[in-house]
Amino acid sequence: MGRGRRLLRFRDMPAHLRFNPHIRAGYRPLQGVRGCLASLFYLHNETINILTHGAPILYIIVSWPDLIPWNEVDSYFLSWCHLLGAGCPWIGSFIYHLFMNLEHGEKIYYRLLQLDMLGIWISQSIGALPAISASTYCLPRLCRYVIVCFYCVLSIWGLYKVTPDAKFYREA
Incomplete structure (x- = not known):
């Protein structure tokens, strides 16, 4: 499973990382940035999440010039909103x-x-601007x-409402 890597069980993890009792083993120990980056190259409980979220990033980076017909675009602002979204x-x-560990x-x-x-939030707010602009054209x-x-x-108000109280972060 981790070729010489020491993976932990659910009970061995800090409380803030014990949120899914159905995954009982395969947890990466707490580590620094280098250790987190190195975890890209071995199997653990977050491998699939990391790979399935990294693959679309690579696809977007490789294909973004072809995703939008840039020579026909009326609004570069809305095109960039779409890419950000x-x-x-x-x-x-x-x-x-x-880096969660x-x-x-x-x-x-x-x-x-x-x-x-x-x-x-960026996807739902900024990324939706092209659709809203098109539907009200x-x-x-x-x-x-x-x-x-x-x-x-409304989007900014929504962000404000879901932003946690800064007091929690001073106490944690």
């Missing part, structure tokens, strides 16, 4: 799963979890701008 959830989740404790773990959630300009602005305000 496509890439950010994968990037945030890849980083979270790869950093030896720097629960506070860093929750920051990584926030990064994962931020990627999802035939409306009068003022109406389109009001709808897009209203959506942006």
Whole structure:
């Protein structure tokens, strides 16, 4: 399973990493950045998560020039919103799963979890702007701008509402 790597059981993990009792073994021990990066090359309980989140990142990087017909684009801003919306959830989740066992404790773990959630928020908020713009394209300009602005305000309000209280992170 880990060719000389010492993998741990569920009961051996710190409390903040014991959230799935159905996975009983194969946990990476707490380690530094180098250890987390090295875990890309052996099997453990997060291997599939890391690989399935890393593969889309590689695909987007390799194919992004061909994903959008850049010579026909009216709005580069909306095109970049689309690319951000496509890439950010994968990037945030890849980083979270790869580094979740950093030896720097629960506070860093929750920051990584926030990064994962931020990627999802970017996908749902910024990534949706092209679809909202397309669906309101035939409306009068003022109406389109009001709808897009209203959506942006709601997205920022949603981010504010799900952002945890900073007090928790000072205590953790």
